[in-house]
Amino acid sequence: MAPAIHFRSVVALVDGYPVLAGVDLDVAPREIVALNGANGAGKTSLLRACAGLLAVSAGRAEVLGTDLYGDVRALRRRIGLLGHSAGLYDDLTVEDNLRFAIRAGAGRPDRVGAALDRLGLSGRLRTVAVSRLSAGQRRRAAIAVIVARDPELWLLDEPHAGLDAEHRDRLDGIIADAVGRGATVVFASHEAERSRALATRTVTVAGGAVVDGVLPARPGPPTSEAGDGAVAPAATPGAPFPEPSARHAAHVA
Amino acid sequence: MWRDAVLVAGKDLRVEARSRVTTNQVAPYALLVLLLFGFAFDQDHRLLVQAAPGLFWVAVLFCALLAIARSFAVEAADGARDGLRMSGLDPAGIFLGKAAAVAVELAALEVLLGAGIVVLFGSDLRDYGLLVATAVAATIGLAASGTVYGIMSAGLRVRETLLPLLMLPVLAPVLLAATQAWRAALGLSSDDGWQWIGLLATFATIYTSLGVLGFGALLEGA
Numbered sequence: 477m478a479p480a481i482h483f484r485s486v487v488a489l490v491d492g493y494p495v496l497a498g499v500d501l502d503v504a505p506r507e508i509v510a511l512n513g514a515n516g517a518g519k520t521s522l523l524r525a526c527a528g529l530l531a532v533s534a535g536r537a538e539v540l541g542t543d544l545y546g547d548v549r550a551l552r553r554r555i556g557l558l559g560h561s562a563g564l565y566d567d568l569t570v571e572d573n574l575r576f577a578i579r580a581g582a583g584r585p586d587r588v589g590a591a592l593d594r595l596g597l598s599g600r601l602r603t604v605a606v607s608r609l610s611a612g613q614r615r616r617a618a619i620a621v622i623v624a625r626d627p628e629l630w631l632l633d634e635p636h637a638g639l640d641a642e643h644r645d646r647l648d649g650i651i652a653d654a655v656g657r658g659a660t661v662v663f664a665s666h667e668a669e670r671s672r673a674l675a676t677r678t679v680t681v682a683g684g685a686v687v688d689g690v691l692p693a694r695p696g697p698p699t700s701e702a703g704d705g706a707v708a709p710a711a712t713p714g715a716p717f718p719e720p721s722a723r724h725a726a727h728v729a
Numbered sequence: 730m731w732r733d734a735v736l737v738a739g740k741d742l743r744v745e746a747r748s749r750v751t752t753n754q755v756a757p758y759a760l761l762v763l764l765l766f767g768f769a770f771d772q773d774h775r776l777l778v779q780a781a782p783g784l785f786w787v788a789v790l791f792c793a794l795l796a797i798a799r800s801f802a803v804e805a806a807d808g809a810r811d812g813l814r815m816s817g818l819d820p821a822g823i824f825l826g827k828a829a830a831v832a833v834e835l836a837a838l839e840v841l842l843g844a845g846i847v848v849l850f851g852s853d854l855r856d857y858g859l860l861v862a863t864a865v866a867a868t869i870g871l872a873a874s875g876t877v878y879g880i881m882s883a884g885l886r887v888r889e890t891l892l893p894l895l896m897l898p899v900l901a902p903v904l905l906a907a908t909q910a911w912r913a914a915l916g917l918s919s920d921d922g923w924q925w926i927g928l929l930a931t932f933a934t935i936y937t938s939l940g941v942l943g944f945g946a947l948l949e950g951a
Contacts, residue, residue, distance in 0.1 A: 527815060529811060529814060529815070531949075549817050549819075550817060552814065552815045552816070552817045553816070553817035555815065556815075557811070557815050559808055559811060560808070561807045561808030561811070562807050562808065563807065563808045563809055563811050563812035563815075564807055564809065564812070565740070565744055565803060565806075565807075565809055566803075566806055566807060567744045567747040567748040567803070568740075568743060568744060568747060572743065576736070576740050577812065577816065579736055580733075580736060580737075580813075580816035580817070580818050581815075581816045581817060582817070605747065606807075614807075621812075
């Protein structure tokens with residue numbers, strides 16, 4: 477089974493500067509990979525390259541079986557990216573933002589209500605303009621967009637930042653549930669303890685390259701104390717990648 | 730492409746309806762510009778009537794700059810442009826949707842400004858067909874070219890000042906043709922105003938084609 481992410485000697489430049497300088501990384505389907513590293517190590521750039529937002533200049537780069545040198549428009553619909561910014565329209569309500577994102581991404585509109593409920597944004601908050609939300613509520617709204625889209629690959633940059641304890645735990649449960657449905661998750665975090673508890677593998681990034689954890693290395697399912705969904709087993713070192721869900725298989729095929 | 734265009738246009742118009750920037754800021758600004766032109770030419774009412782078509786289109790041009798800057802400012806705020814790219818929408822559809830939303834806003838402002846030149850300057854609207862045809866062709870050209878230059882400057886830190894510098898020279902033919910056509914439509918010249926529609930239509934076609942074909946690359950580079 478093809479890896480969800482397969483990078484070999486990947487280089488990416490921003491204004492001529494190599495933000496990714498020869499990245500090697502394999503991520504198996506249904507893995508939860510935590511990216512660790514100092515500020516400026518290249519974690520965000522790696523996530524953006526995986527999303528097809530940062531152009532790859534050299535090396536071999538495939539995500540969900542799609543070559544990143546080709547047309548990545550269809551691939552992007554299969555990926556959910558949570559960046560440092562919420563990526564929402566300030567003047568639209570939380571619900572308007574979700575409905576636009578779902579319709580734009582050819583998702584299922586009936587998932588909007590459930591996603592809002594899951595992030596505690598139902599009721600009055602759903603009709604509030606995003607500009608009037610607190611930082612934590614904006615973060616939850618941005619996560620709700622990804623939950624509603626239900627992508628195959630979740631790329632999360634500091635997903636717990638700005639969230640209170642209750643919603644951090646809730647997010648861990650959401651991630652575990654997504655992996656249980658066949659998704660793959662890669663997230664960058666500075667919170668070592670929470671990362672270790674959530675991830676099936678930790679990858680260290682430094683100087684724009686992966687310096688530790690290139691290949692799927694740690695067996696066993698992800699463990700999230702707050703996780704309330706079934707979690708599929710993660711990849712085992714040296715073993716074939718686990719069978720994906722029917723939804724994922726249809727896309728990869 | 731068309732579905733994506735309708736979706737993006739609907740979103741942009743909803744953003745404008747909620748923020749009320751067009752109604753509360755751009756429209757009063759447009760009327761203020763007309764009023765100031767009126768004060769400037771107050772000594773000579775005949776000259777004011779003669780200059781009314783040009784003043785109208787200069788005011789429309791200023792409003793277009795504001796509307797286009799606003800259209801891309803909402804995408805720049807809070808990383809919304811990344812969300813748009815990640816949605817997988819057809820870039821041509823995004824271009825057409827954003828241009829259509831700008832065109833709708835400009836059309837509403839043109840109605841307001843048209844009433845303004847009648848009330849404030851005493852202009853006499855005669856050839857309604859020519860007036861509307863000119864407005865439609867010029868508005869499409871303004872919106873399409875503005876959307877192309879808007880995305881070109883969107884990723885730059887100096888976009889607020891760069892956009893007018895890029896656009897104003899390019900829009901000179903639109904200003905010239907629309908003014909001449911309106912002069913004929915207001916009975917201020919004996920020229921055949923319809924001959925200018927061809928220039929406006931050509932301009933609109935060129936920039937709409939450029940946008941449909943090139944917006945994807947410009948969006949990725951922004």
